[in-house]
Amino acid sequence: MTQFKASPFRLALWLVALTVAWVPSVSAARVPIDDLVGYGEIRGPVISKDGVHLAAVRREAIGDVLILADLKTGEVKPVHVARADQNMQLGFVRFKGNGRLVFSFSQRIHVVPGSGGVKKTEIVEDGFINVGRVYSSNLDGSDLISLYDPSSQQGYPRTVSTRVVSLLEQSETDVLIVAPKMGGSELWKVNVRDGKREIVDRGQDNTFNWVVDSEGVPVLRQDVIAGGKGFMWSRRARGEQDWKEVVRFRGAEGANSGPTFVGEGPTDKPGQAFVLARKDGDDTSSLYRYDANTGTYLETLQTVAGHDVTDSLINPYNNKLLAACWLAYRVACEPKDPAFGRQWTALNRALGDKVNVQLTSIGGADMDQWIVQTNGPKDLGTYYLFDLKAKRLEVLFQQRPNVAKADLPDEQVLEYTTSDGQKQWGYLWTPPGVTDIKNLPTVIVPHGGPEGRDIWGFDPMATTLASQGYAVFQPNFRGGGGFGRKFVEAGHGQWGERMQEDVADATRNLIAQGITDPKRVCVFGWSYGGYVAMTASFKNKDLFKCAVAGAGVSDLVEMQRWVRDGTTNKKEVIAGGGSGAQSMTYKYWLQAIGDPEKVRDRLISNSAARNASSVGMPLLLIHGDKDQTVPIEQSQLMQRAMEKAGKPVRLLAVKDMDHYFTPMQGPAWKTILTEAAAFIGQNIGPGVEPVK
Numbered sequence: 001m002t003q004f005k006a007s008p009f010r011l012a013l014w015l016v017a018l019t020v021a022w023v024p025s026v027s028a029a030r031v032p033i034d035d036l037v038g039y040g041e042i043r044g045p046v047i048s049k050d051g052v053h054l055a056a057v058r059r060e061a062i063g064d065v066l067i068l069a070d071l072k073t074g075e076v077k078p079v080h081v082a083r084a085d086q087n088m089q090l091g092f093v094r095f096k097g098n099g100r101l102v103f104s105f106s107q108r109i110h111v112v113p114g115s116g117g118v119k120k121t122e123i124v125e126d127g128f129i130n131v132g133r134v135y136s137s138n139l140d141g142s143d144l145i146s147l148y149d150p151s152s153q154q155g156y157p158r159t160v161s162t163r164v165v166s167l168l169e170q171s172e173t174d175v176l177i178v179a180p181k182m183g184g185s186e187l188w189k190v191n192v193r194d195g196k197r198e199i200v201d202r203g204q205d206n207t208f209n210w211v212v213d214s215e216g217v218p219v220l221r222q223d224v225i226a227g228g229k230g231f232m233w234s235r236r237a238r239g240e241q242d243w244k245e246v247v248r249f250r251g252a253e254g255a256n257s258g259p260t261f262v263g264e265g266p267t268d269k270p271g272q273a274f275v276l277a278r279k280d281g282d283d284t285s286s287l288y289r290y291d292a293n294t295g296t297y298l299e300t301l302q303t304v305a306g307h308d309v310t311d312s313l314i315n316p317y318n319n320k321l322l323a324a325c326w327l328a329y330r331v332a333c334e335p336k337d338p339a340f341g342r343q344w345t346a347l348n349r350a351l352g353d354k355v356n357v358q359l360t361s362i363g364g365a366d367m368d369q370w371i372v373q374t375n376g377p378k379d380l381g382t383y384y385l386f387d388l389k390a391k392r393l394e395v396l397f398q399q400r401p402n403v404a405k406a407d408l409p410d411e412q413v414l415e416y417t418t419s420d421g422q423k424q425w426g427y428l429w430t431p432p433g434v435t436d437i438k439n440l441p442t443v444i445v446p447h448g449g450p451e452g453r454d455i456w457g458f459d460p461m462a463t464t465l466a467s468q469g470y471a472v473f474q475p476n477f478r479g480g481g482g483f484g485r486k487f488v489e490a491g492h493g494q495w496g497e498r499m500q501e502d503v504a505d506a507t508r509n510l511i512a513q514g515i516t517d518p519k520r521v522c523v524f525g526w527s528y529g530g531y532v533a534m535t536a537s538f539k540n541k542d543l544f545k546c547a548v549a550g551a552g553v554s555d556l557v558e559m560q561r562w563v564r565d566g567t568t569n570k571k572e573v574i575a576g577g578g579s580g581a582q583s584m585t586y587k588y589w590l591q592a593i594g595d596p597e598k599v600r601d602r603l604i605s606n607s608a609a610r611n612a613s614s615v616g617m618p619l620l621l622i623h624g625d626k627d628q629t630v631p632i633e634q635s636q637l638m639q640r641a642m643e644k645a646g647k648p649v650r651l652l653a654v655k656d657m658d659h660y661f662t663p664m665q666g667p668a669w670k671t672i673l674t675e676a677a678a679f680i681g682q683n684i685g686p687g688v689e690p691v692k
Contacts, residue, residue, distance in 0.1 A: 029690060031407045031467040033673050036380075037460065038666025039064075040399030045371050045383050047071075047363030048095040049317065053139065054371075054385075055079075055101060056397070057090045064090040066103060068139055071385075079141040089664060091132070092164075095363075096192045097172035101137050102147075104164070106130045108664060132161040134177060136192035145195045148177055148188075166212050166265075169316040176200065176212060187218060211263035211273050213238075214319050219292035220246075220263040220273055230584050233261050237293040238271045246295060249584075260285070264312050268319040272298070274312055283484040284308050287324045302326075302334060308482050313359055315367065322359075327482050329413050329425075330456040331356040343388055347372065350393060355379050356457055371396070375457045377411035377429070407432055407690070409466030411456065414473070416509035418502055426475040426506055427454055428515070429466035433691025440471040441520035441684050442510060444544075446503050447474065448527030450495075450592075451481035451488055460661050461524060464673045469687020470680070473510055477502035479592075493594050495556065496535050496606025503532055507543050519545070520684035524676055526550035527630065527659065534608035534619070534638060541616030546683035548676045550622040551630050551659055554609035554638035557596045560589050562631060609634075612641035619649050620679045622672055624657030 045056035054069040063084035069076045082088035082105055091104035108130050137144040150160035165176040165187060173193055179186045187201040187210050201210065201218045211220035221234045221243055234243035247261045264274040267289055275290040279297060286303035290296075302309050302324030313322040313333065322340045325333040330353070335341030347370075348357050355376035360383075363369045368388040375381050381399030386392075414428040430437050443465050447454050454462075454474040462472045479491020479499045491499045503523075510516035523544050525533040530552020537547040553559045564586045580586065594603055604610045619642065623635040635651055642649035652675055657668040681687070 029407055031403055033464055033670050035400060035403050036464055037669040039663040040381055041401060042383065042397040042399060044093055045396060046094055046361040047369055047371055048098050049363055050098045051364035051369045055093045055095065057093060063088060066090055066093055094167055096136065099139060100192055101139060102167065102175060102192055104132060104134050106132045132163060134162060134164055147190045147195060148179060165210050166216065168216050176216065212266060213270050213272060214266045214268055215270050219271060235292040235295055265314060266319050276309060283486050287312055301336065306483055308484060315362060327455060331358065347386060377457060378405045378408045380458055407467060409463065416506060418505040424476055424502060426473050429462050429472035431466055431469045431688045434688055438514050439517045440515060441687060442471040442473065442516040443680060444503060444507050444523045445472055445474050446477065446525045446529040446532040448529050449481060450479040450491060450499065450528040453480045453482045460669060465677060468677050469689065471515060473506060475503050475506035492592050495593050500532060500535055500539060504540050504543060522546040522680050522684055524548040535606065537617055537619050538608060538611045538614040544617055546618045546680060548620045548679060550672065551624065551627055552634065553630055554634045555607045556593055556603040557600060557607065558637065559634060560596055563589055609637040609641040612647060613645040615642065615647050618683055621649065621651040622654065624654045624659060626656055627659045629659035
């Protein structure tokens with residue numbers, strides 16, 4: 001971590017430039033894929049408690065730069081830098097009091113497991129880890145302090161990481177961090193001005209998280225069950241030493257989406273915490289006020305039929321609950337504080353219903369200045385400063401100001417009925433400027449997980465392909481998360497069957513409505529979506545003209561063997577599996593997909609690599625060579641099976657890439673999206689020309 005010296009500039013000039021870029025323009029151009037991947041220009045802006053300063057992370061050629069803006073003078077100064085050429089990046093940044101910054105930093109390094117420790121290396125076959133640190137400094141970058149140094153403080157390798165448990169916003173000097181330690185992690189209270197620390201609590205061997213109350217006292221704790229078999233939550237009454245178990249999740253229970261019990265953070269009362277939970281067998285997760293002294297749910301704060309409550313907006317300075325949020329068609333939040341509710345309602349009305357609105361920071365002497373972020377199909381991320389007293393809303397930054405709104409696609413919710421009579425829906429993307437939504441070349445993009453879900457607004461695959469002139473549909477299918485346990489469990493045992501049919505039904509609906517040209521439709525998915533694409537290549541030959549399968553599973557039996565046993569031959573399987581027969585991961589796979597010892601024939605019938613001779617369309621396989629979630633062998637198995645069957649196939653192995661869409665992997669995703677768009681174009685023709 002280094003201090004960064006450069007010429008300051010004026011926030012006002014930047015605001016003017018961004019405001020101009022933000023105005024919709026008349027255009028007839030394809031958005032360069034470069035502009036949709038990698039780092040945005042600005043992320044994570046926060047405002048100081050006195051409302052005088054703003055801090056954020058700005059992306060430059062050198063890497064991530066922590067910047068500080070004076071909101072009165074408009075002057076912006078660079079403070080610290082994390083160098084891109086060393087695989088470094090900045091995480092969060094926060095003010096501590098009005099004169100100190102606290103920020104996180106990480107470095108991505110290659111690792112070789114099983115060598116008596118973690119080694120840095122240039123050439124590895126196994127994967128990466130991110131090493132995390134937390135620092136503090138004065139606003140000008142001076143007096144830089146590492147709040148955790150495993151080497152000097154504990155004698156551990158420098159690859160050991162820490163993370164923040166609580167920023168203790170009511171304190172101007174202290175934060176709480178997890179300090180890993182042999183024999184049990186410790187919870188440290190660290191002074192951000194001098195680095196002095198004290199031990200607040202000692203955990204067990206497998207403790208990895210705490211939740212504290214309004215006075216910084218630990219009241220909830222999270223531990224891994226030995227051998228990775230699951231995890232548990234415990235509570236502790238104030239003034240007591242012993243922890244009491246609240247709930248224990250073993251096997252698949254611990255991998256479920258829609259939390260059965262998760263500590264959110266402190267309430268405004270000692271000994272209490274906000275928790276997300278599915279209480280008493282409820283189908284969906286709700287938000288509660290929880291008493292850690294007695295283990296009772298004191299108050300139901302938000303429950304939504306058919307949706308899991310996913311988040312809470314809390315005033316960090318007094319722990320008052322402002323709103324509870326969930327994912328409907330768009331992000332939805334219900335205010336819980338009347339004064340906040342009036343402002344929130346007015347703000348959402350002003351910003352419109354085409355964007356998600358999220359409150360990211362609160363400041364000002366009377367908590368009357370908010371930083372708000374929006375995103376949507378034609379908004380790739382905009383930050384506003386909302387002055388409640390002046391009733392003024394100003395654009396601060398855009399994450400991708402070079403992209404004109406006119407060049408971005410439109411998005412709408414489209415409902416349909418599946419072949420077995422269930423009401424479903426999805427997001428339909430249409431090319432920029434297209435108003436006659438008829439007979440369009442189309443790409444179906446099923447989400448990953450499968451216990452994930454699509455969210456309104458930017459999606460790397462959907463936005464890219466729609467901006468290149470294709471209609472894109474993201475179907476919501478059984479097995480996805482966010483809609484309660486019944487919806488998730490409706491997908492269990494249905495890989496390649498009912499879940500696959502939901503995606504096929506969505507495609508048939510688009511054709512029936514005249515939206516999609518039946519002669520020009522492909523499927524492109526990543527992770528579970530990659531499995532859907534591979535499976536479609538032999539099960540849905542009547543619908544699709546090509547398939548692009550990214551990081552997908554081709555053999556359900558072999559995948560489960562890898563999850564359980566790991567690799568015995570590095571030439572065949574990348575390390576990362578081997579979690580064991582009793583592990584949470586393996587138990588989840590058995591429940592969600594099926595036990596190979598009981599339903600082997602069904603799993604084989606739904607595995608593309610076992611049915612390559614039946615594939616009836618061109619297939620492009622894409623996989624990161626450092627993927628430790630789905631090993632690249634799954635795509636290699638499919639490639640070999642296709643070649644043996646005499647079927648056309650290509651495998652694009654992306655060097656040094658893992659399983660996920662992250663800014664640091666922007667160049668890899670540019671390659672992926674460019675190759676996918678070209679392959680789709682070769683098979684169903686180019687997208688609709690930009691409308692002039």
